[in-house]
Amino acid sequence: MILAGIYIHIPFCRQKCHYCNFHFAVSQRNKSLLIDAILLEIDLSKDYLDNRSIQTLYFGGGTPSLLKPSELESILQKIHSVYRIETGAEITLEANPDDIQPGYLNDLKELGINRLSLGVQSFDDDILQLLNRSHNAKDAIRSIQNIVDAGFDDFSIDLIFGMPGSDVDSWKKQLDQALEFPVPHFSFYNLTVEKRTALNHLVKTKQVILPEEEIMARQFSFTHSYMAEKGYEHYEISNYALPGRYARHNTAYWKGEPYLGIGPSAHSFNGISRQWNIANNGRYINSIQQGFLPFESEWLTPEDHYNEYLLTRMRTMWGCELDDIRNMGNVFERHFLNNIAPYLGDGRVIAQEGNFSLSLQGMLFADAITSGLFFHE
Ligand code: SF4
Known part of the structure; x- marks a missing residue:
């Protein structure tokens, strides 16, 4: 469950x-x-x-x-x-x-x-x-x-x-x-x-x-x-x-499980969309008093799912599983393997039995490495 x-x-x-x-x-x-x-x-x-x-x-x-x-x-x-x-x-x-x-x-x-x-x-x-x-x-x-x-x-x-x-x-x-x-x-x-x-x-x-x-x-x-x-x-x-x-x-x-955010500026994620409440206390209160949830939202595309997976998982010691990426589609698997190669070469990413995680040196460049792996149409 x-x-x-x-x-x-x-x-x-x-x-x-x-x-x-x-x-x-x-x-x-x-x-x-x-x-x-x-x-x-x-x-x-x-x-x-x-x-x-x-x-x-x-x-x-x-x-x-x-x-x-x-x-x-x-x-x-x-x-x-x-x-x-x-x-x-x-x-x-x-x-x-x-x-x-x-x-x-x-x-x-x-x-x-x-x-x-x-x-x-x-x-x-x-x-x-x-x-x-x-x-x-x-x-x-x-x-x-x-x-x-x-x-x-x-x-x-x-x-x-x-x-x-x-x-x-x-x-x-x-x-x-x-x-x-x-x-x-x-x-x-x-x-x-x-x-x-x-x-x-x-x-x-x-x-x-x-x-x-x-x-x-x-x-x-x-x-x-x-x-x-x-x-x-x-x-x-x-x-x-x-x-x-x-x-x-x-x-x-970080593992992509769903959460509900309550209160002004809080973000929510249910696996298919993401939403965020208005970041203003007065307008938040007014809207809720009138029975309206004051949020904006976006549906996650397959690219968003892939990018989000990298963004959260690459920061952790559990890293990214190639199986997870493969399940998102061949196009993402190919993109990931092509783009991760230089980081494997310089030791900033460690690969072990289909799992990819940052080395200590890689953690210092986490944002750059992750955005280098992002999928952009
Ligand atoms: S102002 Fe200070 S105490 Fe308040 S949220 Fe920011 S860091 Fe935390």
Whole structure:
């Protein structure tokens, strides 16, 4: 039986981090109206997943830990009333360190939230300030300790490498600080400069100087070997887990399983089409209040299916299976084999019994390699 996931986007943040281009609002004026709209959307979109059972629920954002336990409870109750949730389903909440207090953690546990994804980003106060994060290093350390003390054994920590002024040694210190705790899962992202962000302005005006690309590549490669020494599997370009402790929600996404996205800007995929909600809180609320789901959608062509398969699978240690590509049609198999040859030749892709995955060197060029394999009419 094919299972499915549900993603709920909570579009509020305490303040705007300088590097962020996600959809959120700092004002929480519309919070209750938005939660009411989310509850309505869950009803309105109940047929999207075609009666599939839910194996993962994911509260992302924005900052879902800004929601009170009673607000989370109303959303969870609604989902339980509309969907069949599998026993042992993974229920994740993204949280910021400044929200993680013992009482709140106990409430989350009682609500059935069994996994946390903690946005630490850095243990360096100067960097946290530079990026306009709302917490400091002490908050971060205290929040991890609180999570461990509360008995959450499934949680993930986000850290960013490629920070201004960083090198391999300073990055190792960040990893060592996190590794003082029994963390089953990590996400490590490269600091990227997105258009229309404060960071973009700071970099352009040379108020912030990023490390050379070569230093970021060394930090990435160091992480790969250092985390392997510590027993972690590098199972997706940005993700590491102790054996078997993969993030089930994201893994299902990378493996092309269906999911429903609820809330402004959330994306959905049901195997044949993809849709995305309007990224505007006010217009989202108005539309839902009038009984209309505010989304745009597109049907996936065979080319889209092939490209999407590469885009998601090539990032993972499971790689691409030639059998899967062959099942999409001979034209795709031929295209794939013709275009992958140079990467096999220079060692950036490894082939093993019909499976193709990126080597460590290949991961550094993942986007270029994947787009080099795309099918364009
Ligand atoms: S807390 Fe997360 S979503 Fe909110 S502004 Fe910062 S990075 Fe963006």
